[in-house]
Amino acid sequence: MTLSADTPIPPSTRNLFSDLVRVLHAHLPHRGCRVDAADEPTPDDAVLRALCHDMRSPLASLEAALGSLGGPLDRSRELLDLARAQTAQLSSMLRTADASGGAVRATSVRLLRDVVLASVDAAGLPRRQLTVVLDDGAGEVPVADARVQRILTNLLENAHRHGADRPVLLRITPSEGWVRLALTQAGVPVERLVGHLRQSRPPLELTGLGLWSVQRQTRELGGQLSWTDDGEDFTLTVRLPDR
Numbered sequence: 001m002t003l004s005a006d007t008p009i010p011p012s013t014r015n016l017f018s019d020l021v022r023v024l025h026a027h028l029p030h031r032g033c034r035v036d037a038a039d040e041p042t043p044d045d046a047v048l049r050a051l052c053h054d055m056r057s058p059l060a061s062l063e064a065a066l067g068s069l070g071g072p073l074d075r076s077r078e079l080l081d082l083a084r085a086q087t088a089q090l091s092s093m094l095r096t097a098d099a100s101g102g103a104v105r106a107t108s109v110r111l112l113r114d115v116v117l118a119s120v121d122a123a124g125l126p127r128r129q130l131t132v133v134l135d136d137g138a139g140e141v142p143v144a145d146a147r148v149q150r151i152l153t154n155l156l157e158n159a160h161r162h163g164a165d166r167p168v169l170l171r172i173t174p175s176e177g178w179v180r181l182a183l184t185q186a187g188v189p190v191e192r193l194v195g196h197l198r199q200s201r202p203p204l205e206l207t208g209l210g211l212w213s214v215q216r217q218t219r220e221l222g223g224q225l226s227w228t229d230d231g232e233d234f235t236l237t238v239r240l241p242d243r
Contacts, residue, residue, distance in 0.1 A: 112179065113139030115149045116172065122149075123156035129165060130156070135173040141242055147217040151238060154210035155183045162207075163187070174242060181238040188234035197225060197236075214238065 196208035223240040
């Protein structure tokens, strides 16, 4: 359904959206959101804490915008734009949370090209913004661990959330027992990004959680992280064992 600026919003639709927001709001835990600093947090602990911290404000804004759609029609475009923006932000948060939680190992082997396609679909990065290059043989590498897809999804979602629509190049290269996943984008805030990659504990917010998850899951898989910055383009490289 497409809504124009002068389209009245049926009460049933407004109520449906508002009910949905209230359900999401209610399911964010009010207790149990703290992780004992003395304990090593699990990925699920980190995701729960970050969601508790970050999602309440956009949910409140979305609920307020939807609740006002029955007002004067000259405000409908502004309210719809606000609702769309808040919905997009929430979707992005949920993608980051999904890709940052505890990964369950896959029970069957998939080819890396299929994992790449699934990661691109899950990340929300517009296709026009992304170029994917699979060097010879890369697409045929077998993958039997869900963490590879989570790493790729987090890298792409991070580029989507913080890249200001700048083009992204993902290049995948097999090399003597390793697979190299290299993501390149211009205009990256290098200091902040590298700071997230160097954190041993997860951040409180969803910002940085995906990159913390990337380094953690890379380490668990026996891989390596590196990066280069030529002053214009920043390239983050994940090397994983080919197995």
